[in-house]
Amino acid sequence: MSRVLNDSPRVNADTRSHVLEVIARLGYRPNRAARALGSGRSNSVTVVTANTTLYGYAATLQGIEEAARSEGFAVGVRVVESDGPADVRHAVEHVSDPDAGGVVVIAFDTAGAEVLRALPAKVPAVAATEAGGLTGVSRSMIFLDERQAAADATRHLLNLGHHTVHHVAIPSESGTSARRAGWRTALEDAGALVPEVLTAGWDVRSAYEAGVRLAAERAVTAVLCGNDDTALAVRRALYEAGRDVPGDVSIIGFDDVPGAAYWTPALTTVRMDFVALGRACLTAIAAELAGEPQPPVALSPPSLVVRESTAPRRNN
Amino acid sequence: MSRVLNDSPRVNADTRSHVLEVIARLGYRPNRAARALGSGRSNSVTVVTANTTLYGYAATLQGIEEAARSEGFAVGVRVVESDGPADVRHAVEHVSDPDAGGVVVIAFDTAGAEVLRALPAKVPAVAATEAGGLTGVSRSMIFLDERQAAADATRHLLNLGHHTVHHVAIPSESGTSARRAGWRTALEDAGALVPEVLTAGWDVRSAYEAGVRLAAERAVTAVLCGNDDTALAVRRALYEAGRDVPGDVSIIGFDDVPGAAYWTPALTTVRMDFVALGRACLTAIAAELAGEPQPPVALSPPSLVVRESTAPRRNN
DNA sequence: CGTCGGCATGTTAACGCTCACACTGTGCCG
DNA sequence: CGGCACAGTGTGAGCGTTAACATGCCGACG
Numbered sequence: 001m002s003r004v005l006n007d008s009p010r011v012n013a014d015t016r017s018h019v020l021e022v023i024a025r026l027g028y029r030p031n032r033a034a035r036a037l038g039s040g041r042s043n044s045v046t047v048v049t050a051n052t053t054l055y056g057y058a059a060t061l062q063g064i065e066e067a068a069r070s071e072g073f074a075v076g077v078r079v080v081e082s083d084g085p086a087d088v089r090h091a092v093e094h095v096s097d098p099d100a101g102g103v104v105v106i107a108f109d110t111a112g113a114e115v116l117r118a119l120p121a122k123v124p125a126v127a128a129t130e131a132g133g134l135t136g137v138s139r140s141m142i143f144l145d146e147r148q149a150a151a152d153a154t155r156h157l158l159n160l161g162h163h164t165v166h167h168v169a170i171p172s173e174s175g176t177s178a179r180r181a182g183w184r185t186a187l188e189d190a191g192a193l194v195p196e197v198l199t200a201g202w203d204v205r206s207a208y209e210a211g212v213r214l215a216a217e218r219a220v221t222a223v224l225c226g227n228d229d230t231a232l233a234v235r236r237a238l239y240e241a242g243r244d245v246p247g248d249v250s251i252i253g254f255d256d257v258p259g260a261a262y263w264t265p266a267l268t269t270v271r272m273d274f275v276a277l278g279r280a281c282l283t284a285i286a287a288e289l290a291g292e293p294q295p296p297v298a299l300s301p302p303s304l305v306v307r308e309s310t311a312p313r314r315n316n
Numbered sequence: 317m318s319r320v321l322n323d324s325p326r327v328n329a330d331t332r333s334h335v336l337e338v339i340a341r342l343g344y345r346p347n348r349a350a351r352a353l354g355s356g357r358s359n360s361v362t363v364v365t366a367n368t369t370l371y372g373y374a375a376t377l378q379g380i381e382e383a384a385r386s387e388g389f390a391v392g393v394r395v396v397e398s399d400g401p402a403d404v405r406h407a408v409e410h411v412s413d414p415d416a417g418g419v420v421v422i423a424f425d426t427a428g429a430e431v432l433r434a435l436p437a438k439v440p441a442v443a444a445t446e447a448g449g450l451t452g453v454s455r456s457m458i459f460l461d462e463r464q465a466a467a468d469a470t471r472h473l474l475n476l477g478h479h480t481v482h483h484v485a486i487p488s489e490s491g492t493s494a495r496r497a498g499w500r501t502a503l504e505d506a507g508a509l510v511p512e513v514l515t516a517g518w519d520v521r522s523a524y525e526a527g528v529r530l531a532a533e534r535a536v537t538a539v540l541c542g543n544d545d546t547a548l549a550v551r552r553a554l555y556e557a558g559r560d561v562p563g564d565v566s567i568i569g570f571d572d573v574p575g576a577a578y579w580t581p582a583l584t585t586v587r588m589d590f591v592a593l594g595r596a597c598l599t600a601i602a603a604e605l606a607g608e609p610q611p612p613v614a615l616s617p618p619s620l621v622v623r624e625s626t627a628p629r630r631n632n
Numbered sequence: 633c634g635t636c637g638g639c640a641t642g643t644t645a646a647c648g649c650t651c652a653c654a655c656t657g658t659g660c661c662g
Numbered sequence: 663c664g665g666c667a668c669a670g671t672g673t674g675a676g677c678g679t680t681a682a683c684a685t686g687c688c689g690a691c692g
Binding site: 100 | 345353358381410545552575578
């Protein structure tokens, strides 16, 4: 019976259908735990992430779950609250259990990255990372390369007549995220001054505070925000300072959250297909678990979508 | 050794510490699958949800995971894409496996509700539902009762001089959600006219369309939206119609998503503590799995937080 | 001083599967 | 017509735990 469940090639069609019939009649359901124990495989993946609520993480998780479901995998979730040694160790121990199956770690931040580094080589894993991947880790790493889009966004602002564009960064694994890199490159190529970057946390408040600082400087007329939530907060700070968006200041976000098109003004942002990223991760870990070679994945690159939050520089 | 791992009372302190020492030295880690097989228990819960990306769902999941982690449970996720029979059946089969452990279904919508109804009585489960719970299901149901807050919100608008309050509803399990009920009650109590409710889906676009219809009617000056995303879209529609918020029209949302306070104007909304809801669900399912009686949970009720999107009715 | 009741600890049958191997029968080749 | 290869099927030894039971030990009680 084990043979028909795992559809081995060596079963007579008659026998198979008979077994299937009996299975149906008895309402038999295989027990996953027993199957895992017996085979050593578990047909499940667990995703470790720093958060389940933030859009990028949640959407990636959704992509993973979607693909997992269609491939018959069970999916587990484990959050690492911080990159502190205790949290990281616990997460690593959790997923080191064979029952956790394959692991996909969402390493957009240092917490995920630390887990990835601490993960024993024997546990199968892939990672969703920032563009470029992580250094010093030999794992399959899949990412959305927004470097180009970040440069496009910056150039878009420059072409609008802005003398330079400011950047408020979100937490990232490397000090130099792809967003920041693309931004800097575009600025340098254009011979524009590269302002100091402000950093915000995941919480909207810290982004707001960065916005307040930016709003105080009359010289800033264009800002590239690390993500849409950051853009929201920066916009708020600008508003409170009496500076109109996009009249006085143009802003661009990253992610293109579902509501971005419905903002007032609608947000110019970079569309990131996190769901596709998640799906690709699942496909990759499934291949690794099956011992198949992993074809390099090519995700369509993020692209700038221009809406209403950017406008020509107002001469005054 | 099984005895020390499960800290049974009948072990000598010396023996225990010795075993512990050896365990540490060998780097031994118990195997979850084997443990589940042997004991019949799995120390894990799987949450079935219709979505992982929408704020209410994601935050509830976060609460569950948080509590699960601190109690040593592993958490699985299974999404039911729709309330169609096939999706529901697959989800039910998935969680019927003993390895799935306890189940917490997020039944804010019909998909979740259907799963709950179809779940065999033998599988331990609790549900996070709309206020009031589901009829015809005998399971522990935990919810945030926003009826009062909805009424408060409606009254707030009425007190501001609005003749009535329109409502755009989001999908719900019952035709009459608590939000809607509270709204209607407040309206009736005030002797105000009860307008027809508009319904939107989870997608922002449908909410936008509802907003467009509302914006076309000069009589609407106050609208209570089913959630913050809906409010966002309605606000956009109003803006496109040249109607100012809150000058011409006041709007209120539900959820109080992290960014709501940073909108422009900051959104008046009802704060829902989904994380606490999730935690409560985990506590409940853990108790059920342990065979302990379940104390009824009392979650602090959602409350209205007044910000900038509501203002006195403008007489014209 | 013989017994009996616990406490500690040793032992082993499940748990529900998978996988490797043994076995049977058939068609085909020489 | 014997032998062989192989498709199809039966069988049972694990897989890593748990829990029930068996055993050994000591002190207390009669």
